[in-house]
Amino acid sequence: MSDDAFSLAAEAADRLKARTGFDSFDVALVMGSGWVPAADVLGEPAAEIPVTDLPGFAPPAVEGHAGRIRVVEVGGRRALVFLGRTHLYEGHGADAVAHGVRTALAAGVRAVVLTNAAGGLRPETQQVGDPVLITDHLNLTAATPLVGATFVDMTEAYSARLRALALETDPGLKQGVYAALRGPTYETPAEIRMLRTLGADLVGMSTALETIAARRGLPSGETAEVLAFSLVTNLGAGLSDRHLDHEEVLEAGRAAAHRMGSLLATILPKL
């Protein structure tokens, strides 16, 4: 993270306010693969723009990542909904991955909900289509959006307060530790066994760097609390007799869209 990354986010936030006609937002949601259809359940958009209208955003690279930013009023909260995100495997670097969260912070947001598609590593307890509350992460990307002596406390990267609110809303929610890998390959069965041994319950290619950016916050010291959910779109490689493909990931999202959208719509007003 350089001063440039923060000024670019500040510029993007100013443009966002001008283009949407809103000058403040309560919460940001990042809808990952599979979660985009759930955004429609949140309600009618009050505004929507392509991310490429704002400085610093890469055009969407993956089908199922719509590349748009929507404003939706949900239960008295104004949510900034990112339909899609930039991934490290796209090659634009860690600052590009963090840019959405930093833009949201610069626009005044102090709570961020990150969602993703993930491989489930615990077939004993997880099923395809389950939303899982992320309790912690293993950042195995060998990357970070921070540079310099920025010693951010990550003891509670995923806010205990927000997790308690989510569990109040849906006491049956499964919980787990998310391992973030760079991708773009899915894992080998040996890597899946390694991740299980390391204590991960979920594996995916996003979220950890955005969480780091939110916990670091702005140069002014303002940070955002993070709440995050995985949708289990498949079991990790080798844990079932199936092979993995992106279409399967998207289909699991479409099938679970209503459940995940209602979960988010119930939680948002409490954040």
Ligand code: HPA
């Ligand atoms: N591995 C990594 N990323 C993923 C997976 C997976 O099995 N499923 C959805 N995203």
